[in-house]
Amino acid sequence: MSCWARVKCKIVIKNDASRALLRRALEVIAKKLNSEVKENFLVVGYGRERRCQFAIPKRLTFGNAIGINITADGRIELVGDFHGAFNLVQRVKRDLERTYMALAIIQSAQQLGWTVNVNEVTEGIVIDLGVRR
């Protein structure tokens, strides 16, 4: 019994800048999972496999990794055999979206010449931006 699934994220990858940001966000997530980011990785599940643009190798009940693909319309999908690991995958999805948002805000603010200060608090991630005149 397996549970091959595709979980869609809110982020849309439009260009090289957003792809580079996705890679950085994935590296943050992989580090939290004591893993790393692989590119062009074969994600294997119970009787099924799929090559993914990115992957975070992780021993799951039937799967070998959490695969990450960018669809034709730029959406991000988490792909793999998530049997028994659905909570983990939902957490990865949420963490990926939040990390991507935080990195995007930091990068945008720096491009605007603003100062940036980041803190992780109980409520979430606080980004304090100093707006110069």
Add this chain to the structure above:
Amino acid sequence: MRRIKVLIDRKGKIIVDAEGFVGPVCVKEVDKLLSSLKELGLDLDIEEHKLKPEFYQRVEIRKEVKVGE
């Protein structure tokens, strides 16, 4: 110092709070940030927009003109 505080909560909701601005400048600065985020694939919908009393304050510009000197 003019500041924009952004909170990304545990569910991924973003709450923006602008401090130290007078007049509609805060809206312009937040818009700058939002359009920059759009380029990075984050198209954020504003669900709720609360304007603080400072938004309605006028920026006074004084100019002294001396005549006949």
